[in-house]
Amino acid sequence: ACSRSGSQNGNSNASSSSSTKTARVQKGNSNNKTLIVYFSLSGTTKSAAQYIQRQTGADMVRIRPTKAYGNYDSAVKRGERELRNNIHPALATRIPNFSKYNTVLIGYPTWWQRPPMLIHTLFDKYNFSGKTVIPFTTSMSTPLGLSAKIIRQLAQDDGATYKQGIRYDNNNSKVRSWLSGLGLEK
Numbered sequence: 001a002c003s004r005s006g007s008q009n010g011n012s013n014a015s016s017s018s019s020t021k022t023a024r025v026q027k028g029n030s031n032n033k034t035l036i037v038y039f040s041l042s043g044t045t046k047s048a049a050q051y052i053q054r055q056t057g058a059d060m061v062r063i064r065p066t067k068a069y070g071n072y073d074s075a076v077k078r079g080e081r082e083l084r085n086n087i088h089p090a091l092a093t094r095i096p097n098f099s100k101y102n103t104v105l106i107g108y109p110t111w112w113q114r115p116p117m118l119i120h121t122l123f124d125k126y127n128f129s130g131k132t133v134i135p136f137t138t139s140m141s142t143p144l145g146l147s148a149k150i151i152r153q154l155a156q157d158d159g160a161t162y163k164q165g166i167r168y169d170n171n172n173s174k175v176r177s178w179l180s181g182l183g184l185e186k
């Protein structure tokens with residue numbers, strides 16, 4: 001995949017030294033106070049995010065690291081190093097109007113039973129204070145509980161309210177009842 005693709009709106013002049021790009025927010029059609037932010041290496045979490053967007057009508061944005069993880073093997077190598085050394089990889093995506101959302105659903109693939117370190121960067125860069133944070137993940141088998149503890153901590157450290165998330169496993173009726181329990185179903 002081409003990590004350089006994406007929207008080029010905004011000030012993309014040649015002398016710009018920053019590789020941060022303002023993301024194109026995929027506008028939801030009925031819930032402009034809720035934002036779905038997700039990271040996905042191989043597309044599974046992207047599908048989950050897209051399903052959640054259809055059910056909620058929320059806005060949605062995909063975040064990417066400045067340097068792409070590449071294939072599975074290179075992601076494993078680099079991800080392991082980031083985890084071991086508590087590296088928060090640079091975020092290429094600038095999320096517009098972040099402050100207008102009161103609920104943020106954060107989606108990620110589970111890596112070593114945790115959120116990828118890029119999610120830590122997200123909390124470094126954005127102020128979640130006063131917002132409600134709700135995680136969702138995809139994984140081969142690891143349940144949400146382990147990685148969600150970290151999201152909960154990040155949220156609380158930032159002054160946000162944490163609400164129970166879900167591990168998306170294509171069980172759409174489970175997802176719908178979770179969303180309706182949160183009051184987010186459109």
Ligand SMILES: Cc1cc2nc3c(=O)[nH]c(=O)nc-3n(C[C@H](O)[C@H](O)[C@H](O)COP(=O)(O)O)c2cc1C
Pocket residue numbers: 039040041042043044045046072075076079108109110111112113114138139140141142
């Ligand atoms: C670096 C790395 C670490 C992973 N660690 C776990 C894990 O601890 N538990 C698990 O069930 N799956 C693990 N997986 C599998 C992914 O969580 C799973 O394939 C996920 O759905 C991928 O989502 P994506 O396509 O959005 O990247 C790992 C995958 C990668 C690349």
